Amino acid sequence: MTIVISKSIVYREIPTGLPIPDQHFQVVSTELDLDDLALEHGDFVTKTLYLSVDPYQRSKMREPSIESYNSAYELNKIMSGGAISQVIQSNNPTFRVGDYVTGGSARWEEYSVIRRAQASQFRNTTDRIHQVGLPLRHWLNVLGGTGLTAYVGFRLFGDIRPGKTIYISGAAGATGYVIAQIAKIKGLRVIGSTGDDAKVLFLMETAGIDAAFNYKKISVDEALSEYAPDGIDFFFDNVGGETLEATINHANTHARFILCGAISGYNQSDEERYGVKNLFKVVSKRLDIKGFLVSEAAPPFIEDFHREVVGWVKSGELVVSDSVVEGIENTPKALVDMLQGKNLGKQLVKVAEEDP
Amino acid sequence: MTIVISKSIVYREIPTGLPIPDQHFQVVSTELDLDDLALEHGDFVTKTLYLSVDPYQRSKMREPSIESYNSAYELNKIMSGGAISQVIQSNNPTFRVGDYVTGGSARWEEYSVIRRAQASQFRNTTDRIHQVGLPLRHWLNVLGGTGLTAYVGFRLFGDIRPGKTIYISGAAGATGYVIAQIAKIKGLRVIGSTGDDAKVLFLMETAGIDAAFNYKKISVDEALSEYAPDGIDFFFDNVGGETLEATINHANTHARFILCGAISGYNQSDEERYGVKNLFKVVSKRLDIKGFLVSEAAPPFIEDFHREVVGWVKSGELVVSDSVVEGIENTPKALVDMLQGKNLGKQLVKVAEEDP
Numbered sequence: 001m002t003i004v005i006s007k008s009i010v011y012r013e014i015p016t017g018l019p020i021p022d023q024h025f026q027v028v029s030t031e032l033d034l035d036d037l038a039l040e041h042g043d044f045v046t047k048t049l050y051l052s053v054d055p056y057q058r059s060k061m062r063e064p065s066i067e068s069y070n071s072a073y074e075l076n077k078i079m080s081g082g083a084i085s086q087v088i089q090s091n092n093p094t095f096r097v098g099d100y101v102t103g104g105s106a107r108w109e110e111y112s113v114i115r116r117a118q119a120s121q122f123r124n125t126t127d128r129i130h131q132v133g134l135p136l137r138h139w140l141n142v143l144g145g146t147g148l149t150a151y152v153g154f155r156l157f158g159d160i161r162p163g164k165t166i167y168i169s170g171a172a173g174a175t176g177y178v179i180a181q182i183a184k185i186k187g188l189r190v191i192g193s194t195g196d197d198a199k200v201l202f203l204m205e206t207a208g209i210d211a212a213f214n215y216k217k218i219s220v221d222e223a224l225s226e227y228a229p230d231g232i233d234f235f236f237d238n239v240g241g242e243t244l245e246a247t248i249n250h251a252n253t254h255a256r257f258i259l260c261g262a263i264s265g266y267n268q269s270d271e272e273r274y275g276v277k278n279l280f281k282v283v284s285k286r287l288d289i290k291g292f293l294v295s296e297a298a299p300p301f302i303e304d305f306h307r308e309v310v311g312w313v314k315s316g317e318l319v320v321s322d323s324v325v326e327g328i329e330n331t332p333k334a335l336v337d338m339l340q341g342k343n344l345g346k347q348l349v350k351v352a353e354e355d356p
Numbered sequence: 357m358t359i360v361i362s363k364s365i366v367y368r369e370i371p372t373g374l375p376i377p378d379q380h381f382q383v384v385s386t387e388l389d390l391d392d393l394a395l396e397h398g399d400f401v402t403k404t405l406y407l408s409v410d411p412y413q414r415s416k417m418r419e420p421s422i423e424s425y426n427s428a429y430e431l432n433k434i435m436s437g438g439a440i441s442q443v444i445q446s447n448n449p450t451f452r453v454g455d456y457v458t459g460g461s462a463r464w465e466e467y468s469v470i471r472r473a474q475a476s477q478f479r480n481t482t483d484r485i486h487q488v489g490l491p492l493r494h495w496l497n498v499l500g501g502t503g504l505t506a507y508v509g510f511r512l513f514g515d516i517r518p519g520k521t522i523y524i525s526g527a528a529g530a531t532g533y534v535i536a537q538i539a540k541i542k543g544l545r546v547i548g549s550t551g552d553d554a555k556v557l558f559l560m561e562t563a564g565i566d567a568a569f570n571y572k573k574i575s576v577d578e579a580l581s582e583y584a585p586d587g588i589d590f591f592f593d594n595v596g597g598e599t600l601e602a603t604i605n606h607a608n609t610h611a612r613f614i615l616c617g618a619i620s621g622y623n624q625s626d627e628e629r630y631g632v633k634n635l636f637k638v639v640s641k642r643l644d645i646k647g648f649l650v651s652e653a654a655p656p657f658i659e660d661f662h663r664e665v666v667g668w669v670k671s672g673e674l675v676v677s678d679s680v681v682e683g684i685e686n687t688p689k690a691l692v693d694m695l696q697g698k699n700l701g702k703q704l705v706k707v708a709e710e711d712p
Contacts, residue, residue: 059640240639274631279596279600280618283596285647286648286649287645289645289646291637291640291643292639292642
């Protein structure tokens with residue numbers, strides 16, 4: 001008998017505002033006998049190393065009757081998200097002991113028994129991880145879903161000419177800080193907003209963008225008047241609401257907007273959300289506004305993404321940043337902190353050390 | 357001496373809400389001696405036959421400091437817009453007596469002396485008018501700017517497959533009633549809204565669309581639930597505000613919106629305008645929203661426009677509708693009525709009979 005205690009995060013109640021640890025989600029401990037898992041052909045067992053904490057997870061904590069692009073979490077089930085794990089037992093020739101496994105719907109638990117039927121949801125990324133030679137946790141960050149979102153979102157602007165001005169809201173978040181640096185590499189003038197002075201400093205000094213501001217201290221309107229006197233040509237929006245309204249006012253004719261998120265409203269009811277009053281300017285300025293979902297939009301850009309982003313990270317042109325908390329039991333708090341914008345770069349949970 | 361009294365419409369005051377005849381614009385009579393116009397080489401004189409009354413003219417009645425895609429009208433100057441005129445004197449070989457002249461910035465006056473420097477703003481459309489053989493006033497309607505706007509706006513949706521559902525707001529207006537019929541010809545299921553029961557009847561019985569409703573009697577939300585149970589794939593919006601918000605709620609994934617106007621807010625201050633609260637659905641539904649200006653977007657479609665639209669009008673597939681008031685002195689009232697949605701189809705002013 002090799003008994004381990006496997007902690008997991010169970011979704012308990014639908015939140016109306018900001019979720020609360022111990023109320024809307026709960027840490028549950030389960031005993032697992034690693035010597036008695038009855039693995040059938042195709043099954044394997046993983047130990048979770050890192051979990052990814054993302055804004056879309058809040059949107060899954062909703063009434064299942066509300067339709068959206070993703071499915072709602074089921075009450076009293078273990079939550080899920082992007083993760084990197086390592087195989088510790090296997091009856092599946094594709095996933096050998098010691099291999100690294102990534103997937104977008106890993107359960108938030110320390111040890112996972114993955115049955116053959118679920119195996120196709122996971123990828124064996126061992127060779128690729130060794131070949132690239134960058135830290136493991138980068139695969140949930142700049143080399144993972146949020147990095148891909150940043151890269152593809154940027155490419156969706158289409159024809160980008162150096163010298164144009166881009167504004168990124170939520171610029172110190174997991175997607176924002178990557179797109180801010182990509183835009184800088186591509187020769188744009190880059191303006192970013194965030195909600196905290198330390199992040200302003202990070203954006204200016206580490207990410208090296210042209211102007212960053214704390215929207216809690218200066219309004220988006222004032223900041224764009226000051227930092228973008230010639231107007232905004234591209235807008236990558238993670239925030240929505242008042243930020244979107246202000247940016248429409250500062251948009252140049254034919255400006256292109258990619259809407260990636262609307263985090264300002266994620267914890268609000270429909271009635272509480274900010275109403276954008278100036279949409280008639282979408283007509284008068286002939287704006288082009290697109291909402292996007294990375295999984296749909298990514299395929300044509302995947303190869304370029306791997307080549308360019310790995311190159312920029314290795315050359316040091318793209319600085320990788322993350323906020324890592326330790327211990328799976330801190331995942332709910334990490335999600336709540338991230339929804340309040342406390343993270344700098346990608347929010348991760350380190351669940352365990354990798355096996356040597 | 358051949359003295360005529362030429363009435364014109366002079367812009368007197370910037371309105372804050374709906375403009376008021378005699379206050380914001382005024383009818384001015386001027387004596388003109390047609391025998392003593394001192395025409396230099398290149399000059400010519402026209403008699404106005406029809407004036408076009410359009411929503412954008414309200415947007416030109418603004419503080420000149422407010423930038424927009426068009427210039428503001430100048431106070432105490434004669435207003436302008438699309439017109440068809442006939443040449444009555446000429447010292448310009450391109451414009452002979454009896455010829456028809458069209459242009460988008462004709463002065464709202466009965467007789468116009470057009471100097472050589474302005475001549476390039478006008479086109480001699482005599483041959484084309486004779487060749488096509490449709491009534492003169494159609495050239496300010498389905499064959500003119502609003503017809504072109506409808507045609508080009510529809511083409512901007514891109515790949516349109518029959519069987520999809522389109523919703524058109526302001527569907528009985530000058531652009532709306534044309535696009536409603538084009539969409540029907542192209543095999544779409546067409547839903548239109550308007551503000552009056554007679555127009556609902558027109559849309560259903562004359563324009564032959566699938567469903568029309570009076571938004572003053574049934575909310576857009578209720579109407580779309582009833583008439584578009586499978587959701588909206590394309591939205592052509594002339595209205596904005598609450599209508600736009602409701603349509604976002606009923607939009608299918610990847611729905612495409614062309615925003616052509618926002619007449620619901622034209623007479624409102626920035627603060628009074630309706631705030632759209634559900635723009636986060638632009639992200640979750642991956643909507644594609646474009647504002648457009650016909651003059652920019654039209655060039656690739658002009659040839660198709662003339663061929664298709666003339667064909668449809670001649671075959672009777674596209675029914676032409678207009679609201680014509682007589683007398684230039686009624687132009688201010690015609691504009692105000694149109695802004696209140698009293699017109700059916702294109703709002704025109706008949707200024708004079710054509711010469712035989």
